[in-house]
Amino acid sequence: MRHRKKGRKLNRTWEHRKAMFKNMAQSLVIHERIKTTLPKAKELRRVADKLVKLALRNDLHARRQAFKILENHKLVKRLFEEIGPRFQGVQGGYTRVVKLALPRKGDCARLAIVEFSRAKNIEEGVEKTGASESSEPKEDIEKTED
Template sequence: MRHLRRVPQLGRPADQRKAMLRGLTTQLIREGRVTTTKARAKALRDEVERMITLAKEGSLSSRRRAIGYIYDKQLVHALFDKAQDRYGDRQGGYTRIVRTVPRRGDNAQMAIIELV
């Protein structure tokens, strides 16, 4: 049974899953848009919104948590500088997921996740 199992497994062991989500989070914050599968996009949404919320808070402790998660240190500093201006009046919902055509080969549902 899946009672209280909120973490999407994504068909990977825990260490690979965490590394994949960290890489996708870094890429999404850097580029603003990532094309991936729908399941990965939904899992990625939680992580990106957590990082943006930390950036809006702006404390030293939240900056250290973000540096520990995002692979690029300079990207973290840029995110913390711009987050309050860009998302200051928003109470969440910093990303948008748009479904696209299925992937050739395995027919996986694809989606574009982008920052609002």
């Protein structure tokens, strides 16, 4: 019976799953958006949300726990200084899984994109669009009659 069992095995051993999700979490922190299969994306969301929760705690023990997963001091620094502050005051939903319409060509696997729900470019984009509209004068095109 499958009572009280969390997560998916994804046809891999425990060690392989652990290594795979570590690598995917590292890629997510580096690129802030990755493309993978839908079941992997749903499981990666759990790992990534835990990392953001650690970044929100922002203490030494949280950094050490994040280092256990990310295994790179530069990535831990980026997580705690760039990604974590974006979610200050947010209770959950740190990552988003977006299903892609077309399956993968080789094996017809369903694909998805995993990304942080508050993207860096979205926050900056709001400020840029407001400034660009006011700084550029609009040109009026007048019709001339011949």
